[in-house]
Amino acid sequence: KDFRNDVKPNWCPGCGDFSVQAAIQKAAAGAGLEPENLAIITGIGCSGRLSGYVNSYGFHSIHGRALPLAQGVKMANQELTVIASGGDGDGFAIGMGHTVHALRRNIDITYIVMDNQIYGLTKGQTSPSSAPGFVTKTTPHGAIEQNVSPLQLALTSGATFIAQSFSSDIKELTAIIEAGIQHKGFSFINVFSPCVTYNKVNTYDWFKENITKLSTIDGYDPSNKALALSTVMAHDGLVTGIVYQDTVTKSYADQIDGYSPSLVKENIEIKEEDFNELMLQFK
Numbered sequence: 001k002d003f004r005n006d007v008k009p010n011w012c013p014g015c016g017d018f019s020v021q022a023a024i025q026k027a028a029a030g031a032g033l034e035p036e037n038l039a040i041i042t043g044i045g046c047s048g049r050l051s052g053y054v055n056s057y058g059f060h061s062i063h064g065r066a067l068p069l070a071q072g073v074k075m076a077n078q079e080l081t082v083i084a085s086g087g088d089g090d091g092f093a094i095g096m097g098h099t100v101h102a103l104r105r106n107i108d109i110t111y112i113v114m115d116n117q118i119y120g121l122t123k124g125q126t127s128p129s130s131a132p133g134f135v136t137k138t139t140p141h142g143a144i145e146q147n148v149s150p151l152q153l154a155l156t157s158g159a160t161f162i163a164q165s166f167s168s169d170i171k172e173l174t175a176i177i178e179a180g181i182q183h184k185g186f187s188f189i190n191v192f193s194p195c196v197t198y199n200k201v202n203t204y205d206w207f208k209e210n211i212t213k214l215s216t217i218d219g220y221d222p223s224n225k226a227l228a229l230s231t232v233m234a235h236d237g238l239v240t241g242i243v244y245q246d247t248v249t250k251s252y253a254d255q256i257d258g259y260s261p262s263l264v265k266e267n268i269e270i271k272e273e274d275f276n277e278l279m280l281q282f283k
């Protein structure tokens with residue numbers, strides 16, 4: 001299926017987000033979805049524009065709030081495949097509270113963070129995933145704070161699918177996004193997506209030199225959380241592949257299905273007279 005539309009992205013040439021968009025489109029097709037089965041909900045930031053660039057339902061929401069909206073969309077319509085997406089500032093600063101609770105709630109959506117370790121849209125400030133010592137206009141003497149580790153955060157918050165990839169490895173990224181879509185529960189995918197305009201440290205070459213693929217580590221087992229955590233820490237978070245997957249824990253909707261099926265299965269029908277009566281109350 002064709003998930004392309006005729007909107008031309010206004011990302012800078014070379015931005016990692018182009019590949020993430022392409023990988024989402026390929027993964028959606030690979031998963032057998034139709035455009036009308038897919039909803040993409042994004043936050044604010046350069047990467048937040050993605051919801052307008054894919055032929056699907058799309059909602060460019062507000063800063064740090066993609067996850068509550070995406071979870072609401074999924075709970076209202078279990079038939080939709082829902083992808084939430086945004087940047088590291090969106091998900092790990094203003095939206096961090098939502099991120100932690102979505103990780104442990106296990107609603108069946110896929111959350112893709114385009115992590116470029118900087119605020120790009122506002123022209124290059126230190127973000128929560130910028131490493132200590134990172135120099136920008138907001139940290140002219142180097143960042144003092146410790147950076148957030150997205151994988152450690154997800155592993156210790158109860159997520160059932162955790163992966164990381166690199167935007168220039170589109171084959172691996174597509175396979176991971178497709179696996180995340182197929183996973184029955186919350187899937188968290190952190191993507192190193194270089195900002196070529198403002199981040200001159202974490203470049204494509206830097207990632208190529210520093211990333212280790214989990215598939216090259218002998219005996220790595222993504223069902224072993226303790227092994228996942230120790231491996232992530234040993235590599236300073238710079239690994240790619242499926243880090244952890246729990247295929248046993250049921251999704252949020254499947255767990256409430258036993259005692260409240262109407263909450264997730266029945267269509268809510270709003271009659272015109274009911275709607276008019278509701279609107280009168282706001283006059």
Ligand code: SF4
Nearest residue numbers: 012015046120195196
């Ligand atoms: Fe991409 Fe950075 Fe340009 Fe934003 S500023 S579009 S993140 S390269």
